[in-house]
Structure formats: C-alpha cells, structure tokens
Amino acid sequence: MRMGASRLQLFLLCAMLTHLVKLAFAQRDAYVIYDCSNTNNVSSNSVYSKNVNTLLTTISSNTNIDYGFYNFSVGENFNRVNAIVLCRVDLTPTDCRSCVKMSALELLFRCPNRKEGIMWYMNCTVRYSNNSLFGVMQFEPVQQLSAATVVTDPSGTFNQVRETLLDKLRSEATASASTLRKFATGRANSRYFDIYALLQCTPDLNQQECSDCLNQSIAKVPTCCNSSPGVRVLTPSCNVRYENYHFYRYTLEAPPPSSSTLPLPAEGKGSSTNSSRTIIIVVVAIVSAVLIFCICTCIYLRMRKQGKKVEMDEINSGAESLQFDFCTIRVATDNFSNVNKLGEGGFGTVYKGKFPNGQEIAVKRLSRSSEQGDQEFKNEILLVVKLQHRNLVRLLGFCFEGNERLLVYEFMPNASLDHFIFGTHDYIFSSCMYVYMFQHTCIYIILFICIYICPITPYICLIECVDPSKRLHLDWTIRYKIIVGIARGLQYLHEDSQFRIIHRDLKTSNVLLDEEMNPKISDFGMARLFTLDQSQANTRRIVGTYGYMAPEYAMHGHFSVKSDVFSYGVLILEMVCGQKNNYFQDGENTENLLSHAWKNWREGIASNLIDSTLRVGSTIEIMRCIHIGLLCVQENIAERPTMASVLLMLNSYSMALPVPSRPAFLMHNIVESDMLSDRSFQASQNEASMTDPYPR
Incomplete structure (x- = not known):
C-alpha cells in the first residue's frame, strides 16, 4: 500500500512538472500479407532478376521523398522493373522508410525469382512488375482482414452508419485538392459504438479511378464481415480500414500559422514594472521546477530501493x-x-x-x-x-x-519442440552483406535480418535456418506422446495444482523435450495465478506470441483457461501438419494455418493436412487429433473444451466428438469467388446431421 501511495505521488508531481500526459496507442497494426502466385518464374541469374534485387534493396534510400509515395524503375525494355510504394498517410518519413525497407526485403524473401509481386507489410504497400504501374488503377489481388468478434448493437444501426461514413469519406478522398496525397479520415458514433475510418488511394490515380477503387473495396465489406468492429480491405491501388478505436495519428494537415500580431508594450514606467514581474515569475518557475524534480528523484530512488528489498524478500520467503x-x-x-x-x-x-x-x-x-x-x-x-x-x-x-x-x-538434451517439428537451428555468421549472392533459403533469411540490423558494416548475426529433415525424427507415436503429455501438463496447471495457473505463452519453443522425447512445458514468466474459484481475468498488458494467442486475449486482454486451450489447439495442428501457424502460400491463396485447416475440414479433405513425413501411423488417430485441434481453436470461447475434456477425447476413442465451429482469426482471400464463400457458410447450417465421424 505504501509503494502504491508513493507511485501516486510520483505520478502527480511529474504531471505538475511536465503538464502533459501522453497516451500511447496499442500496436494493433501487425500483419504481413503478400501475393505473387499468379506470376511466372524467372531465372535467378537473369538481368531481370538482378534488376528486381537492385530495386527492392535500394527503394527506401531516397530521403527526398517525404510524402509516403515512391515510384521507381530499373532497367530497360524487357528487363525493366517498375515499383510503386504507398505508406499510410499518417506515417512520418522515417517510419515510412523503415516500413518500406522491411517490406521490400520481406518481398524478396517471399517471392524469389518472380516477375511481379506485392507485399502489404504493417502500414505500407510495396509492389513491383514488368508492366507499367504508374497511373494505372489495379484492384486485384485484394485481401481482407477482419476482427473475430461482432459489434454489440441493440439499435441495429451499425452497418448503416458504417456505410454512410465510408461513402462520405470516399467522396472526400477523391475530391482531395492535393496531388501528393489522396485520403480521408473520419468518425461516426452512437450510444453503442464508435467507428473510425481511413480511406486512401495512391496519388497517381485521377479522381474517377480513385473513386472506382474505393467503391469496389467498400463493396467487399458487407459480403464477408458485416457487423465486424474492425475491417481492412487491401488492394494495390487503394486501402479501406475502419476500427472501433482511434488508430490513425491525425486527420488533416496542420493549418498555416496565424498572421495576427501581438500588441506593442507601452513605453515608460509600465514597461519596467512588467519586466520586473516577468523576472520574478521566471525565477519562481525555475526554482519550483528544480524542487519538484528533486522530490521526484528522491521518491523514485526510495521506491526503487524498497521495491528491490520487497522483491528479494518475496523470492527468499518461497525458495x-x-x-x-x-x-x-x-x-x-x-x-x-x-x-x-x-x-x-x-x-x-x-x-x-x-x-x-x-x-x-x-x-x-x-x-x-x-x-x-x-x-x-x-x-x-x-x-x-x-x-x-x-x-x-x-x-x-x-x-x-x-x-x-x-x-x-x-x-533438456533435445532442446525445444520447434527444433524438431519445424527443423529450426540457430547459426552465427560473420558477414551480413556478401552472403546474398547464394540462392539457398537460409541465405535469404540472413539478408532479411542482417541488412536491417547492419545496413552498412558487416556484423555477427544470429539467424534461424530451417532443416526439414529434423521432422523425420518425430514419427506419429512420438508426436502423439508429446500431444498427450502437453495436455496432461496443462490440465495440472488448470485443475490439479494448488492454484489455477494460466500459462499465456504456450507454443512449440516453450515445450522442451527430454532424452526420451517426453514434453515439459517451460517459461512461466508470463503465467498468471488464479484462486481455485477464479476462472477469468482481464489485463491491459498483452503478452505472448501472435498466432498462439486467443482472439479475446489478443484484442481485449481477456484471458482464462480457454486461452491456453486455444494455444494448445494451434500447437496440435502444427504437430499434425508440420507447418508454423503463420501466413503461407497455398496455391493461389494466402492464408494462415487455421484458415487452411478449416477449409480442408469443411471440404472433406482434412487428410491433406497430414505432414508428408508421417508415412506410418494411425490415420484415425491423426484425424481425431485434427478434430480436437479445431475444437480447441473455435471462435466461441464457451464451445472450446477444457483440458480435462481434451484428455478424455485423446484417451477414449469411443467418445463421440462434437462438430467444430468456425475457428478464430480466419483470413479471407477475396481472390476466391464469392460463390465459394457463400457455399462454405451455407454448409454450416446442416452440420448437426453429419454421421460420418470425420471428413472424407
């Protein structure tokens, strides 16, 4: 209590000194999406390929461009490569160049030796092609991301208010008088919700082209994600985004400074009096600031000393x-x-x-x-x-x-699970700049990490390479033993230990393997301790690993035992598929592992998910694990099983499993036809009548 009072005093005193409390926005903009599936390959030694490499590695070096739009070309005739870059309008020039650098290098890694490609990375877009790009409106490929929840709106007006706001901002963006930026931001709200939106076109488009692009993007929103509190529609020539929080930094450029003048001081004795008064005020302000600073420093040092003593006493009392x-x-x-x-x-x-x-x-x-x-x-x-x-x-x-x-x-002599299931290894290299000439996967990762860390001088860089042969050590018997062992460890944390414990960071790298490949859950630094009668909590400090975090936790800070169940479901699917739960290319579509697994399950081809290295093993057992994994990652928290139920499902083959519902964090690829999307949603109406325990 004493430390809490000291913290309050420190906050109030510092507020008096600074006169400003700045609010920091949460980092909700993390996404990496790319598309290069519909283009032809080119030889790695060709002139065109070298031009692509030159263009993408130098595209962010032009410091004269400070309004977030880049247009570059390298080469001549058939070997000419054109590139366009667009940063979100509220980024600073430094942030824009940093985003462009990372996006371009990521595009090199994701789309090697391709004639054209596009990358939506965080808050910027990079695309290149051998075709002309400048002044050409391009709507496809288009990607759409949406929140996994829906708006609670008793008034039923959310969709109408959203459509009105987006249409208004479309008109404002296309009518922009600026030739450097075409965008509009705005807000709409009611008693039940807030909507903040940002629409932006590449400035090389004319008014009609910008309007057409935004119109088509806005039309995609109701077809997939109606009533969603947050949606992003990403296309090569324009972007549409709305959220239920203020995600952009400003709305309009600052107006020019006022031209009004100050009155001249009066002459004579009054001037002397004012000067004396000014000196007194300045001296008092400086002395007060120094005193407040000294008091703040003393309180901080005292708190720090007491905090370390209390921290050490707490640790010593228990261990x-x-x-x-x-x-x-x-x-x-x-x-x-x-x-x-x-x-x-x-x-x-x-x-x-x-x-x-x-x-x-x-x-x-x-x-x-x-x-x-x-x-x-x-x-x-x-x-x-x-x-x-x-x-x-x-x-x-x-x-x-x-x-x-x-x-x-x-x-643990066998290190962590990810070393086997994904075949990851850590290596140290002494050069960062010259390894780029080789065409091995690991070399591309070196280029991606090392050029960002040391763009001028070579340094020693720790990188991660992939050795798929490591998965051969994990036959299905061992994988199943690991799946069951992790479930037992989680059940102990949730139900059988002295306190109920939520791990909050369950992933393959936090599962260690002993000599006999028995799994051991590690890294409890993020864990939260509950009393036995407590089942859920909220936090403002979101910690963990994206891809494994349940949607209610990642977006709202709400966590429970079902948050760990979600992470466990992701881990099961990774074990069966042998792939990480990040965005990967599946034919013409870009999707994450949950989307890929759900699509195959719905289409009755879930066996396509099974790792190709699993040549021997019970197919029924593997399919049952896929089924359990999908049950664990369901969007509806209440429908996810407890770990006790999961263990019962794993150990009792006679137990009938419920049909899983849609998982969270589905990423929709709008290149696919609307008919396919409609068909998949209609099929969910008849799930209860299924008698075959698994898809074909």
Missing part, C-alpha cells in the same frame, strides 16, 4: 534453499561463453552449463535493462517452485546478485 551464488553459475557456464549459448529470447539468453559433480543445467540470464525481465524472474520463481509435474520443466535454483538475475533449470 530459500534454491539460491545459487553468481560465481558458481559463471564457472558452470564458462563465464557465459557464446559456445554454450543455447538460444535467445525476449527477456534474456539461455546457456548450457555443468556443475562440478557433472550435472548439466540450462541457465537463463535475464536482460539487465528489462523491467519486464525483473517481473518475469520473480513470477517464474514464485510459480515454478509450487509446481511438481512430470510434464513441467523443473527449476533447480536461481541467482539474485546485484544486477544479475539467473534462473537454473534441468537441462
């Missing part, structure tokens, strides 16, 4: 016998040698070590400058010491000396 001294761990890891480095995460680095008695250990060294790392350190110790289960990683001890925060775990 006195587990504390190691720093010298012991430093010797065990050979002074934290890079040779012993096992990996690196958001809060620190993990090293392999060995005690004098020969016991091997894994040491997580948390970042010294991370406040989140401090919280993770305390959280993990206080939680893990209370947990004892064969499918949870065992904490051997910790070290808290000075600025050092170390966690010591049992060593």
Whole structure:
C-alpha cells in the first residue's frame, strides 16, 4: 500500500512538472500479407532478376521523398522493373522508410525469382512488375482482414452508419485538392459504438479511378464481415480500414500559422514594472521546477530501493534453499561463453552449463535493462517452485546478485519442440552483406535480418535456418506422446495444482523435450495465478506470441483457461501438419494455418493436412487429433473444451466428438469467388446431421 501511495505521488508531481500526459496507442497494426502466385518464374541469374534485387534493396534510400509515395524503375525494355510504394498517410518519413525497407526485403524473401509481386507489410504497400504501374488503377489481388468478434448493437444501426461514413469519406478522398496525397479520415458514433475510418488511394490515380477503387473495396465489406468492429480491405491501388478505436495519428494537415500580431508594450514606467514581474515569475518557475524534480528523484530512488528489498524478500520467503551464488553459475557456464549459448529470447539468453559433480543445467540470464525481465524472474520463481509435474520443466535454483538475475533449470538434451517439428537451428555468421549472392533459403533469411540490423558494416548475426529433415525424427507415436503429455501438463496447471495457473505463452519453443522425447512445458514468466474459484481475468498488458494467442486475449486482454486451450489447439495442428501457424502460400491463396485447416475440414479433405513425413501411423488417430485441434481453436470461447475434456477425447476413442465451429482469426482471400464463400457458410447450417465421424 505504501509503494502504491508513493507511485501516486510520483505520478502527480511529474504531471505538475511536465503538464502533459501522453497516451500511447496499442500496436494493433501487425500483419504481413503478400501475393505473387499468379506470376511466372524467372531465372535467378537473369538481368531481370538482378534488376528486381537492385530495386527492392535500394527503394527506401531516397530521403527526398517525404510524402509516403515512391515510384521507381530499373532497367530497360524487357528487363525493366517498375515499383510503386504507398505508406499510410499518417506515417512520418522515417517510419515510412523503415516500413518500406522491411517490406521490400520481406518481398524478396517471399517471392524469389518472380516477375511481379506485392507485399502489404504493417502500414505500407510495396509492389513491383514488368508492366507499367504508374497511373494505372489495379484492384486485384485484394485481401481482407477482419476482427473475430461482432459489434454489440441493440439499435441495429451499425452497418448503416458504417456505410454512410465510408461513402462520405470516399467522396472526400477523391475530391482531395492535393496531388501528393489522396485520403480521408473520419468518425461516426452512437450510444453503442464508435467507428473510425481511413480511406486512401495512391496519388497517381485521377479522381474517377480513385473513386472506382474505393467503391469496389467498400463493396467487399458487407459480403464477408458485416457487423465486424474492425475491417481492412487491401488492394494495390487503394486501402479501406475502419476500427472501433482511434488508430490513425491525425486527420488533416496542420493549418498555416496565424498572421495576427501581438500588441506593442507601452513605453515608460509600465514597461519596467512588467519586466520586473516577468523576472520574478521566471525565477519562481525555475526554482519550483528544480524542487519538484528533486522530490521526484528522491521518491523514485526510495521506491526503487524498497521495491528491490520487497522483491528479494518475496523470492527468499518461497525458495530459500534454491539460491545459487553468481560465481558458481559463471564457472558452470564458462563465464557465459557464446559456445554454450543455447538460444535467445525476449527477456534474456539461455546457456548450457555443468556443475562440478557433472550435472548439466540450462541457465537463463535475464536482460539487465528489462523491467519486464525483473517481473518475469520473480513470477517464474514464485510459480515454478509450487509446481511438481512430470510434464513441467523443473527449476533447480536461481541467482539474485546485484544486477544479475539467473534462473537454473534441468537441462533438456533435445532442446525445444520447434527444433524438431519445424527443423529450426540457430547459426552465427560473420558477414551480413556478401552472403546474398547464394540462392539457398537460409541465405535469404540472413539478408532479411542482417541488412536491417547492419545496413552498412558487416556484423555477427544470429539467424534461424530451417532443416526439414529434423521432422523425420518425430514419427506419429512420438508426436502423439508429446500431444498427450502437453495436455496432461496443462490440465495440472488448470485443475490439479494448488492454484489455477494460466500459462499465456504456450507454443512449440516453450515445450522442451527430454532424452526420451517426453514434453515439459517451460517459461512461466508470463503465467498468471488464479484462486481455485477464479476462472477469468482481464489485463491491459498483452503478452505472448501472435498466432498462439486467443482472439479475446489478443484484442481485449481477456484471458482464462480457454486461452491456453486455444494455444494448445494451434500447437496440435502444427504437430499434425508440420507447418508454423503463420501466413503461407497455398496455391493461389494466402492464408494462415487455421484458415487452411478449416477449409480442408469443411471440404472433406482434412487428410491433406497430414505432414508428408508421417508415412506410418494411425490415420484415425491423426484425424481425431485434427478434430480436437479445431475444437480447441473455435471462435466461441464457451464451445472450446477444457483440458480435462481434451484428455478424455485423446484417451477414449469411443467418445463421440462434437462438430467444430468456425475457428478464430480466419483470413479471407477475396481472390476466391464469392460463390465459394457463400457455399462454405451455407454448409454450416446442416452440420448437426453429419454421421460420418470425420471428413472424407
């Protein structure tokens, strides 16, 4: 309570000094979507391919362009490559160039040796082609993203208000007098909802072309995502977006400064009096500011000292016998040698070590400058010491000396699950700039990461390469054992431990494997502890990994045991498919793993999801796991099973499984026909009559 009062005092005093409280928007703009499926391949050694590489690696270097629109060309005649870039209108020139750089390099990696391609990356669009692009309105390919929830609107007016707002902004954007920017922003609201919208065209279009592009984009919204609180329609020539929160930075350019003048001071004695008064005010203000700053500093230092003491007392009270001294761990890891480095995460680095008695250990060294790392350190110790289960990683001890925060775990010789299911490895390279000439997958990843980290001088870069042969070590028997083991660990956390614990960051890299490939859930720094009668909570600090986070948690901060169930469902599908849950190319369509799995399930070809390396294994068992995975990732929270129910489904083949409903985070590809979309939604009306336990 005392620390809480001190924090309040610090906030009030600092507010008096600064006179400004700035609100930070949450980062809700993360997406990477690309399309290059309908184009022909070109030789990697051709002049055209070299021109593409030259253009995309240098496209963001022109610092004179500061209004967010790039138009470049490289080459002549048949080898000419044209490119256009559009940044969202509210980006600063620096943010725009940064987005363009990352987008162009990502496009190189995603679409190697293609004649044309387009990338929607965060808040910018990059496209290139051998055809003319400037002044040509292009509507396809088009992508649409929508929120997984619907608006609660008792008035029933949301869709009408949205259509009116978008049509109004379309007219404003097309009528823009600026030749550099064609956009419009606006807001509409009622008692039950708010709508913020931004429409933008590439400035090379004329009024009619811009209007046509925006009209077609707006027309796509009701066909797929009616009543959705947030939608983005992405096309090569224009973009439409609306949300239920204020996502853009400003609405219009600042007006020119006022030309009004100030009155001249009076002459004589009055001027002297005013000067004296001004001096007094300035002196008093400076002295007050210095005093307030000193008080703030004293309170902060006192809070920091008390906080560290309380933090250490809390840890010591729960884990006195587990504390190691720093010298012991430093010797065990050979002074934290890079040779012993096992990996690196958001809060620190993990090293392999060995005690004098020969016991091997894994040491997580948390970042010294991370406040989140401090919280993770305390959280993990206080939680893990209370947990004892064969499918949870065992904490051997910790070290808290000075600025050092170390966690010591049992060593897992087979590392984490992602090393096998995705075949990922960490490698260190000494050069960042010259490896680009090779045409291997790993080299493209090096180019993507290293040019961004060290664009001028080569440095040592840690990168991740893919070795698909690692999956061959995981036959279906081992995968099924891992799936069941993870379920048992989660059930213990949710129902059988002293407290109910929500992990909040379950993913393949947080599942470790022992010598016999038994899974052990690790990394409890993000976990939250509930009382046994508590089932859900809310937070403003969203932590975890996108792709594994349940939609209600990622968007609203609402989490429960069903959030972990969602992550577990994603993990099951990754285990069966052998693919990561990120956007990947499937023929002509771009979709994530959940969309891909759901589409195949609905079309009766779920067997297409099975990893090609699984040549031996029970097909019925594999299909049952796909079924369970889809049940776990359902959009409706109430329909997701508990982990106890999941274990029962895995262990009892006689138990009939319910038909899964639509999963969350479906990404719609508008290139597909509307008829196909309509057909898939109509089919859901008759699901209850299905008698065959699995699709064909």
